[in-house]
Amino acid sequence: MSSSLRLVPVTSDNVEAACALSVRPDQSELVQPVAWSLAQAYTTPDIAWPRLIADGETLVGFVMAFINVQFAPGTPDDPFRSGLWRLNIDSGQQGRGYGRFAVEAVNDELRGRGSTRTTVTYVPGAHGPEEFYRKLGFRPTGELSGDQVVAERELAQPA
Template sequence: MSSSLRLEKITADNVEAACRLKVRPDQDGLVKPVAWSLAQAYATPDTAWPRLILDGEQLVGFVMAFFDVRFYPDDPNDNRLRSGLWRLNIAADQQGRGYGRFAVEAVCEEIRRRGQTRATVSWVPGEHGPEQFYFKLGFRLTGETSGDQVVGELELGEA
């Protein structure tokens, strides 16, 4: 993994490249395309934190985080505010090189910077899904679900 990794805001200059980013075909039903995520980010600008993952000048992935959101807004008994990963798309030919780990760690650092001590993520379980990836990073299942996805959390420690 390169030392020139960074997250970059989506701009008019890079949005087309972002929308062309594709995951492996066997992952298509497991994560929404970047264009879908950017539409959600546009519709929820106070919640969404979309970023490109760059290695030098090469686009290798996309990550979108959320901060201080009620995960289950329709549940009057659940007032917990959560922060975490909303989307993670690593380009098909760039997977397995540490870019996903970098993105998750960068999001966790941003969560800590904002004063939170826990990161949340949800994913579609399945053969080609990211479950083992998140487990290797320390996420544990909460026993909750969000639609057709399972929910995991990672304790970050003190902010």
């Protein structure tokens, strides 16, 4: 993994390249395309935090966090949560540590905003990302969000 990895905002200069990013065909049913995510970010700017994953000058993926959302609004014991909303690593760039970098960068952002845990949802199944998230410390909560598994991870505060 390169030391020039960083998250960059989506701008008018890179939005076309962002929308050209695509996951492997066997993953296309597991995550929405980047263009869909950007439309959601545009319509929910109060909770969405979209970023591109860059390695040097090359865009290798897209990540979007959600900030302070209730999964079941109106339920008295439903806490506000923050976490990973989308992760798309371009099909030709997978297996190089970019996903791990993006998840940890989102966790750093959330930690900086005062979060003590992070949440992710994912579609279960043979080609799904469950094992990837387990390796990063996420554990299923037993909840579902629609047809997706809800998993959480504690965020240790920096020393």
